[in-house]
Each structure stands twice: as structure tokens, then as C-alpha cells.
Amino acid sequence: MKLSFYRELLGLIGFSLLTVSHVYAEQFEKCALLSVDKSKDYQVRLEKINGDLLFSGAKSLARWRETSTFKLPPGSYEILGSIYSENNKSKSDLVYFSLDLKNLQRVELKVKEHEGKPVDILIEEQPISSCRDVSGLDVAEYLTTDPSITSISISEKEQADIQHVFAQIAHESGHPNPEIRGVMPAGLRTDIGIRFDKTLSKETKSLAVLSVTPNSDAHKMGVLSGDRIVAINNQQLIGTFDEQIELFNVNISSEKAKYATLKLIRHGQPLTIETAIEPIFVPRFSFVINPRVNSQNIYKYTHISSSALYQLDRKVMSILSNYKTQRQEFGNLLIHIPTKSDDNIGIGGVRESNGIRVTFVGVGSIGEQLGLRPNDLLVSINGTPLNSADTDLHFEQGKQNLEASIYRQGKVMRLANIVTIKQLPEVKLVINNQQQEIYLAQQKAEQKTLQRINYGQTVIDIPYRKMQRRYTKNDYSFIKQEKDLERDINRKVN
Numbered sequence: 001m002k003l004s005f006y007r008e009l010l011g012l013i014g015f016s017l018l019t020v021s022h023v024y025a026e027q028f029e030k031c032a033l034l035s036v037d038k039s040k041d042y043q044v045r046l047e048k049i050n051g052d053l054l055f056s057g058a059k060s061l062a063r064w065r066e067t068s069t070f071k072l073p074p075g076s077y078e079i080l081g082s083i084y085s086e087n088n089k090s091k092s093d094l095v096y097f098s099l100d101l102k103n104l105q106r107v108e109l110k111v112k113e114h115e116g117k118p119v120d121i122l123i124e125e126q127p128i129s130s131c132r133d134v135s136g137l138d139v140a141e142y143l144t145t146d147p148s149i150t151s152i153s154i155s156e157k158e159q160a161d162i163q164h165v166f167a168q169i170a171h172e173s174g175h176p177n178p179e180i181r182g183v184m185p186a187g188l189r190t191d192i193g194i195r196f197d198k199t200l201s202k203e204t205k206s207l208a209v210l211s212v213t214p215n216s217d218a219h220k221m222g223v224l225s226g227d228r229i230v231a232i233n234n235q236q237l238i239g240t241f242d243e244q245i246e247l248f249n250v251n252i253s254s255e256k257a258k259y260a261t262l263k264l265i266r267h268g269q270p271l272t273i274e275t276a277i278e279p280i281f282v283p284r285f286s287f288v289i290n291p292r293v294n295s296q297n298i299y300k301y302t303h304i305s306s307s308a309l310y311q312l313d314r315k316v317m318s319i320l321s322n323y324k325t326q327r328q329e330f331g332n333l334l335i336h337i338p339t340k341s342d343d344n345i346g347i348g349g350v351r352e353s354n355g356i357r358v359t360f361v362g363v364g365s366i367g368e369q370l371g372l373r374p375n376d377l378l379v380s381i382n383g384t385p386l387n388s389a390d391t392d393l394h395f396e397q398g399k400q401n402l403e404a405s406i407y408r409q410g411k412v413m414r415l416a417n418i419v420t421i422k423q424l425p426e427v428k429l430v431i432n433n434q435q436q437e438i439y440l441a442q443q444k445a446e447q448k449t450l451q452r453i454n455y456g457q458t459v460i461d462i463p464y465r466k467m468q469r470r471y472t473k474n475d476y477s478f479i480k481q482e483k484d485l486e487r488d489i490n491r492k493v494n
Contacts, residue, residue, distance in 0.1 A: 151334045154319060159337045160344060163424035165311045166289045167342075170425055172305055182304070183286035186432065188279040189313055190252050192260060193218040194229075195306070201241050206230045206265065207248060213310065221275045224266065231263040252277060282313045283320070284432040290339075290425050316431055323433065333433050339426040345381070347372060355379040355386050355407075369419040370404050377407035 154162075170178055193216020200208035206228040212219045230237060232251045237244040251260060264271040304312075323333065346365020349356040358376045361367045372378065378386055381404050404415040 150332065151336065152319075152323060154322075154335060158315070158319070159335075160342075160424065162312075162315050162335070162429065163337055163340075163427055164342075164344065165308055165315060166287065166425055166427050167422075168311075169304060169308050170289050172308065178289070179291060180289040181287070184282075184284065184304075184309070184312075186282065186284040189282050189309075190277060190279045191310060192216060192252065192275050192277060194223060196241075196245065198241050201244065204228050205238070207237055207244050217275045217278070221273050223262070223264070223273060223275075226266070227271075228265040229262050230265055233261050234263075280313075280317070282316060285316050286430050288428045291428055316429075320431060320433060333431045335427075335429045335431075337427045337429075340424055342366075342422040342424050347378070349378070352377065366402070366419050366421070370402055370417055371415045372404070372406070373408070375408075379405040379407065 170180060173180055191213070193213035194209055195211045195213075197208040197210035200210075209223060209225055209227040209229065211225050212223050229248070232248055235247060235251065237247060239247075258277055260275050260277055262273045262275065264273060319333070319335065344365070345367045346362035347356070347358050347367040348360030349358045351357075354377070356378045358367070358372055358374055358378055361372050361374060380386055382402060400419060400421055402417060402419050406413050406415060
């Protein structure tokens with residue numbers, strides 16, 4: 001059965017040089033495969049109108065097979081197609097057309113340049129159960145029921161850990177109970193584990209170390225909170241705080257950086273420390289916090305604190321590590337965590353035979369509200385003994401009367417107070433389970449520089465998604481249409 005195929009060509013300059021012909025379609029159910037057959041003189045680039053790359057065939061990829069493929073999930077696509085002539089190094093006019101893969105099995109587009117040399121673009125059936133290795137989808141499309149997405153389950157502890165990070169991000173946004181969406185591109189993260197104090201750095205004319213991440217390279221090399229870094233790799237850290245941070249980041253985050261030599265001042269005495277720099281690859285991931293809570297006022301996240309990204313990256317890598325030990329598939333992994341009460345007592349401790357020896361009490365935590373202190377032995381809460389690693393505590397949101405039995409300085413004590421149980425946000429997290437080798441090869445083929453981020457930055461830019469682009473008849477240029485973007489995203493997510 002053949003279906004009609006409609007396309008709209010808007011505002012093309014000199015479109016007479018290009019023709020699109022021989023379009024037909026048949027019914028299909030599962031997946032589509034984009035195949036580009038390149039002639040030796042021409043290259044094809046296909047991308048979504050919003051800028052997400054679907055396929056690029058370039059001269060540098062001449063060693064590829066004659067036919068290169070890219071899998072597409074069923075769905076509606078707006079495609080930008082263009083032909084480049086390698087003979088005269090000029091770019092031809094752009095061809096715009098729409099593509100609906102929801103009910104198609106095979107679509108064939110033949111695009112011919114004015115000299116008659118063809119480049120064929122084929123979309124045909126692929127005999128697999130789903131498209132699990134699709135990349136380059138934006139956060140709105142991540143959250144649909146597309147078969148390219150695999151929903152996975154993680155433990156309750158992992159869920160709570162992730163929710164705590166996103167609760168921190170929501171709090172830092174400054175918006176009350178916001179719906180926040182963001183996407184972090186794949187790339188290399190660089191961290192030696194140092195956070196800086198902006199106020200003290202201004203006063204001391206050096207970078208004052210606020211904190212050191214446990215088990216980080218800096219921690220292993222002996223950097224301490226309160227140290228003042230006066231130079232890195234023999235470059236003096238002078239200027240404003242932002243200039244100092246920029247110089248520090250350049251030395252830490254450059255592609256060639258493998259070691260960093262830090263000159264410190266500790267208790268008035270000079271000290272030199274050398275630390276290794278080992279960036280890790282983190283795949284692309286997107287998130288929505290509190291989806292549909294306030295769909296009329298979506299907060300498009302533009303910044304994230306370095307400490308929150310540090311924690312989030314490690315949660316993502318932990319999920320991927322556990323998933324890959326069970327399966328070898330690659331694609332988009334969806335973790336949907338519903339809202340729930342925060343059952344975390346908010347303490348650090350060591351389990352002993354008759355309870356938990358408290359080593360740390362978080363600010364504002366249930367433990368602090370109860371009056372727990374470091375070195376207390378926490379025996380029970382509300383009569384539930386804590387002498388087993390399998391003990392689960394569940395609290396309802398709101399104010400509750402809690403009671404704890406403890407040993408403090410050899411004495412049995414009872415602590416009781418009315419505490420506030422917080423609500424953890426609903427979270428949708430999608431991770432692109434992409435092999436690092438494939439990602440690095442794509443970046444090299446497209447002559448792109450790997451994004452390398454240093455966790456030492458105060459805040460890190462995190463794009464929500466590229467602005468929607470439209471071609472207009474009025475000025476033949478791409479313009480940004482925020483209203484279209486909001487409408488499209490609300491339709492896809494909701």
C-alpha cells in the first residue's frame with residue numbers, strides 16, 4: 001500500500017537547481033533505518049530543524065563503507081537536507097521536507113544536483129525489535145514512549161540518592177517547587193576535587209580552598225581545606241577571582257593536561273604538591289524535575305553547581321556500570337522515580353552490633369532535628385532497632401513526633417522532637433547508554449573538540465535544548481521562536 005507523502009519547501013533560494021523525486025511508502029511497525037549512498041563527488045548532511053544532527057557524510061569519512069546507516073525510531077521528523085559540492089567547495093541551497101515514520105515501512109528520496117549527479121537517501125525497514133542505539137534526541141523526545149528508550153529499575157537507595165541531588169538542584173534554582181528540565185552533553189569531566197571560597201580568595205589574593213572532595217586526587221595528594229593556592233604549573237594566580245578560576249581551569253581542563261603542580265601556602269608555610277589529572281567520560285543525559293507540576297512556568301535550567309554535577313555524574317556512571325554488567329545493549333535508558341517522603345535520617349555512621357555509631361550529622365536533617373551528635377550510638381528510632389543492615393525506616397511527609405534511643409558518653413538517653421519530613425521530587429532521568437569509543441570516533445570524524453568540564457568551577461552552563469529554528473519567507477534566515485519551542489515541548493512531554 002502506498003501512502004501520500006507531503007513536503008513543504010519554504011523560501012528556497014534558487015531551488016531550481018535541486019529536485020526531490022520518487023517518494024513512496026508502505027506500512028511498517030517497528031523501526032526505520034536511514035541509509036545514505038554517497039557518490040564520490042558529493043556529501044550529504046541531514047539534521048533536524050532544531051539542529052540535532054542525524055547524519056553527516058563528509059570527505060574525511062571516505063574510508064567508511066559506501067553506504068552509511070543511522071537508525072531512527074518511529075516518529076515525526078522535520079529534516080533539513082543539503083548537498084555539498086567537493087569540486088567547487090560551495091554549499092548548495094537547502095532542501096526542507098517533513099518525514100512521518102509512524103506508519104511507514106520504506107521511504108526513498110532521490111535528491112539530484114543540477115549537474116545530474118545523484119545522492120540517494122533511503123529509509124527502510126530494519127528487522128530488529130527496537131532502535132536502542134539512537135543518539136542526538138532532545139530532552140522532550142527522551143520522555144515519550146518511544147521504543148528506542150528502555151525503562152530500567154534501580155534500588156530504592158539509588159533512587160533516593162538521585163532524588164537528593166535533584167532536590168539540591170531544585171533548591172539552588174531559587175524557584176519554589178519548580179519544574180526544571182535540562183540536558184548535559186556527553187564529554188570529559190575533569191576533577192582533582194577542590195572547591196574554592198570566593199570571599200577568602202579575594203581577601204588573600206590567591207585561591208582559597210573551601211573543601212576537598214573525599215577520595216579525589218587532591219585528597220589523596222594531601223590538599224586540605226584552608227590551603228591557599230598561589231600558583232599552578234608555575235603560573236601565578238593573580239587578578240580577580242574569575243580570572244584566577246579561569247587560569248586554574250585552563251590548566252586543569254586542557255586536552256593535554258595530565259598533571260598539575262600546585263604551589264600552596266599552609267599555615268604560613270609554602271608547599272608544592274603534584275597531582276594527576278584523569279578525566280572521565282560521561283555520556284549525555286537529560287532530566288526533568290517535578291514534571292507537570294507547573295507546566296505554565298517551566299524553568300529551563302542554565303546553570304548547575306559544580307558539586308551537584310559532580311554527584312550527578314557519579315550516579316549516572318554507577319547506574320550505567322550496574323546496567324552493563326547485566327546487558328550489552330546500547331540506547332536510551334529511562335529512570336522514572338516518583339515523588340516520596342525523604343526517609344534519609346541524614347547521618348553518616350558505622351554499623352556496630354547494637355546500632356549505628358554516628359560520625360556525621362547533616363545540616364537540617366532528621367538526625368539534627370532529633371538532636372543527634374557525632375559519636376552517639378543510635379540504637380533505635382520509634383522503637384525500631386537499628387542493629388541490622390536490612391532495617392528500613394519509612395516516614396510520611398510533614399511534621400511527625402520521632403523518638404530515638406541512644407548511648408551518649410556511656411549513658412542511655414532518649415531523644416524526642418517534632419521533626420519535619422521533606423518530600424523528594426519526582427524525577428525523570430534519561431541516560432544515553434553510548435559506548436565511549438563510538439562517541440569519540442564521532443567527535444573526531446566531525447572535527448569537534450571534546451567538551452571537557454572542570455568540577456572546580458563555581459557554576460557550569462548546562463543547556464536545556466537548542467532553540468527551535470524556522471525558515472521564514474520574509475528574510476530567508478533562521479529565527480528563534482520561543483513560543484513554538486514551548487508549545488512543542490509541552491505537547492511532547494505532556
